[in-house]
Amino acid sequence: MTVRVRFAPSPTGHLHVGxxxxxxxxxxxxxxxxxxxxxxxxxxxxERSDPAMTKxxxxxxxxxxxxxxxxxxxxxxxxxxxxxxxxxxxxxxxAYRCFCSPEQLAxxxxxxxxxxxxxxxxxxxxxxxKKQVRERLDSGETAALRFRVPxxxxxxDDLVFGEITKGLDEVEDFVLLRSDGHPxxxxxxxxxxxxxxxxxxxxxxxxxxxxxxxxxxFDALEAPRPQFVHVPLILGPDRSxxxxxxxxxxxxxxxxxxxxxxxxxxxxxxxxxxxxxxxEIFDTRRLIExxxxxxxxxxxxVFDPDKLAWFNGQYINALSPEALSRxxxxxxxxxxxxxxxxxxxxxxxxxxxxxxxxPRFRSLQALAREVRTYxxxxxxxxxxxxxxxxxxxxxxxxxxxxxxxxxxVDPFDLHGVEETLRALAAELEVKAGLLINAARxxxxxxxxxxxxxxxxxxxxxxxTVDRLRRAVSAL
RNA sequence: GGCCCCAUCGUCUAGUGGUUUAGGACGUAGCCCUCUCAAGGCUAAAACACGGGUUCGACUCCCGUUGGGGCUACCA
Numbered sequence: 435m436t437v438r439v440r441f442a443p444s445p446t447g448h449l450h451v452g453x454x455x456x457x458x459x460x461x462x463x464x465x466x467x468x469x470x471x472x473x474x475x476x477x478x479x480x481e482r483s484d485p486a487m488t489k490x491x492x493x494x495x496x497x498x499x500x501x502x503x504x505x506x507x508x509x510x511x512x513x514x515x516x517x518x519x520x521x522x523x524x525x526x527x528x529a530y531r532c533f534c535s536p537e538q539l540a541x542x543x544x545x546x547x548x549x550x551x552x553x554x555x556x557x558x559x560x561x562x563x564k565k566q567v568r569e570r571l572d573s574g575e576t577a578a579l580r581f582r583v584p585x586x587x588x589x590x591d592d593l594v595f596g597e598i599t600k601g602l603d604e605v606e607d608f609v610l611l612r613s614d615g616h617p618x619x620x621x622x623x624x625x626x627x628x629x630x631x632x633x634x635x636x637x638x639x640x641x642x643x644x645x646x647x648x649x650x651x652f653d654a655l656e657a658p659r660p661q662f663v664h665v666p667l668i669l670g671p672d673r674s675x676x677x678x679x680x681x682x683x684x685x686x687x688x689x690x691x692x693x694x695x696x697x698x699x700x701x702x703x704x705x706x707x708x709x710x711x712x713x714e715i716f717d718t719r720r721l722i723e724x725x726x727x728x729x730x731x732x733x734x735x736v737f738d739p740d741k742l743a744w745f746n747g748q749y750i751n752a753l754s755p756e757a758l759s760r761x762x763x764x765x766x767x768x769x770x771x772x773x774x775x776x777x778x779x780x781x782x783x784x785x786x787x788x789x790x791x792x793p794r795f796r797s798l799q800a801l802a803r804e805v806r807t808y809x810x811x812x813x814x815x816x817x818x819x820x821x822x823x824x825x826x827x828x829x830x831x832x833x834x835x836x837x838x839x840x841x842x843v844d845p846f847d848l849h850g851v852e853e854t855l856r857a858l859a860a861e862l863e864v865k866a867g868l869l870i871n872a873a874r875x876x877x878x879x880x881x882x883x884x885x886x887x888x889x890x891x892x893x894x895x896x897x898t899v900d901r902l903r904r905a906v907s908a909l
Numbered sequence: 910g911g912c913c914c915c916a917u918c919g920u921c922u923a924g925u926g927g928u929u930u931a932g933g934a935c936g937u938a939g940c941c942c943u944c945u946c947a948a949g950g951c952u953a954a955a956a957c958a959c960g961g962g963u964u965c966g967a968c969u970c971c972c973g974u975u976g977g978g979g980c981u982a983c984c985a
Contacts, residue, residue: 444985479984536983543982552911554981578983595914604912604981612983619985643913643980666915666978673977701921704934708922712933731922734978738920741935751948793948823945855944870944882946 437469438633441495441502442623444476445487448684449494451737452638452668452676455702459665460636461500462703462725472630473505478622483510494685498695499718507630509622516617519625519655520579520610528654529610531567531577532559554606555580579611581620581650588646593634593663594730600646608647620644624651627660636663639734663727666706667734676737688742692798694753694761697745705735715748747796755785758792765802787892790884807878808892813901815908819881823871830909832862832869833876837902846895852887876905 441457443449449457464471473495477483492506509516523529532555539555546553560582562570571577583606589599610621617625627635642664652659670680677683688698700716708731709724716724750758787808788801795801807813836858843850855873859866870886877889877898890898 442985446985476985482984532983534983540982547910550910552981580983598913600913606981609983614983616983618983623985638979639914640979641985644985646913664914669978671920675978704921706921710923712923714921714934733915733922735922736920738935741921744935747948791947794946819945865944867944874945880945884946886944 435633437464437467438472438631439464439469439636440472440474440505440627440630440632441500442474442476442626442637443491444479444482445484445491446479446482447487448686449491450676450683451685451702454494454498454685454698455668455705456636456638456665457495457500458498458699458702459707459725459730461502462722463634463636463727464503465722466725469633470503471500472507472632473502474507474626474630475505475509476619476622477508477510478513478516478617478619480510480616490684490686494689497689498685498699504630507626509617509626512622512626513615513617515629516622516625517611517615520617520621523581523610523651523654524579526654527582529579529581530560530607531562531571532580532607532609533562533570533575533577534558554604557607560607576613578609578613580607581610581647581654583607583647583650588649590645590649590659590662592642592645593661593727594666595639595642595664595732598642598645600643602646602650605646605650620647620651624648624655628652628655628657632660634661634663636665639664639666663730665730666732668705669734669736671736673734673736680737692765692800692802693742693746694749694798696753697742697749700749701738701742701745705737706731706733715745715752743796750792750795750798750801755788758788759785762788762798762801762805765798766805769799769802783892790888790892794882794884807880807883808889813877813879813904815875815879815905816881819875819879820908822881823875824905824909826868826872827909828864829868829872830906832858832864833872833902833906836869836873837899840890840895840902841899843895846891848887848891851890851898855887872905873902877901 439460441453441460443453443457461471463469473492475488475491477488488506495502520529524531534555542556543553559577559580567577583602585602587599587601589597591597608620609618611617626632645662645664649659668676670676672680685698689695696717699718699721700714703716703721703725704714707725707729709726709729713724753761787805791804791808792801795804836855839854839858840846840851843854855869856866859869871881874883874886874889875881877883877886877893883889893901
């Protein structure tokens with residue numbers, strides 16, 4: 435039997451890290467097993483669904499590299515199918531009409547909870563006979579369709595959580611079809627999982643409590659149950675459900691912060707899953723190889739932005755310069771740095787620049803900003819850097835002298851520039867550090883930068899000399 | 910409140926009765942490297958929630974307590 439899994443977000447919000455992790459696990463499992471990954475949009479709630487959200491979800495998944503084999507299917511296009519199934523259930527005696535108004539039920543529920551009593555639908559309409567139902571329907575009254583929950587106990591074996599049981603006396607006769615004829619979640623999910631021949635329902639653990647209801651539906655329909663695989667939830671730093679107040683939770687927000695999809699996927703995969711080894715870095719290929727349902731844990735996990743940043747730094751440094759530059763160029767274009775500030779389009783130069791600065795940065799944005807330092811025509815001096823390394827008045831003579839000597843160094847390479855600077859320092863009887871640090875501020879405007887000789891070589895002779903001379907006027 | 914589920918360093922986790930003075934990673938601190946800052950290397954502090962059992966022996970099994978999460982809608 436080939437594996438068929440699905441990711442079924444509802445377009446009522448952005449794809450957040452929890453949903454993304456569920457999508458990733460589904461995708462990994464499908465790819466690992468040579469199965470099929472299906473994308474389904476659960477948009478039966480017309481009021482809250484938004485096509486713009488669907489667009490964002492698809493965009494986020496594509497960014498993460500999660501390609502789907504079928505879909506996206508839209509539940510809003512399958513309404514007739516759900517109604518057919520509802521009818522089947524009703525005819526089979528598994529469902530009945532309910533004329534109680536939502537308002538009425540809500541107030542009853544409120545009363546019950548105020549007095550601290552548990553509440554479930556009291557089956558008011560179950561006692562209605564066929565004739566009464568017919569009459570009220572014919573007179574134009576609207577009714578919801580409720581599932582008639584049988585007695586007993588439901589049990590199922592979750593592939594992560596093991597055996598889970600639930601007494602049916604705790605489950606109320608839930609609504610299948612709203613009074614406007616629209617299906618609810620439980621009906622549409624079961625119908626789709628059935629029709630799409632889903633073999634493994636892999637979803638968030640928040641659905642464990644829903645599973646008994648859905649199993650009841652599968653059973654009533656005399657359909658085979660899929661395997662259930664519930665994955666623990668991702669929590670915010672305060673261990674509560676991830677929400678807006680925890681900062682960025684949307685996948686696209688991480689993309690926009692300069693996170694690489696590989697790093698994002700890597701972190702997500704390690705939340706609630708482990709291959710049992712000490713390995714931390716898994717590129718997508720390795721992830722597929724190593725992934726297994728057995729490695730999924732039961733405990734909820736707190737999302738750690740610091741570790742994401744670390745992973746991102748790892749990938750920024752591990753990517754080939756070409757691959758990294760492909761990621762970086764769009765960022766440079768977005769921020770306008772590419773067009774406005776580049777006075778060279780020399781590819782080899784760009785790659786060597788990236789190579790030089792990348793160990794220092796953990797996001798594409800930060801890397802892009804740093805590119806500006808080397809590509810621009812002018813230098814922006816940081817006051818703190820000036821104060822720290824440029825306060826020595828002798829620099830007024832030393833810097834032009836250094837520039838003069840560098841003008842004639844041949845070849846202008848790592849060895850050449852270093853020799854020149856150190857020789858000058860020796861002649862002047864000053865520490866090389868004085869010239870080195872002053873040169874750093876002169877060339878980059880900053881107190882923090884890569885090794886100064888590397889910087890000189892990357893900048894090239896003309897820019898180096900020019901910036902050294904200009905710096906004197908900034909003293 | 911009721912029901913369901915979970916519980917190892919601050920965080921992500923390894924660990925499936927003895928191999929454990931509980932391992933790795935992030936973060937934190939220190940050291941090395943060094944022209945600054947990173948990166949890298951080394952080191953340190955840091956956890957089995959608690960109480961009962963079971964057992965020759967429990968982080969590992971069982972029960973309870975506590976804590977946390979989920980569900981409890983004509984949302985999904």
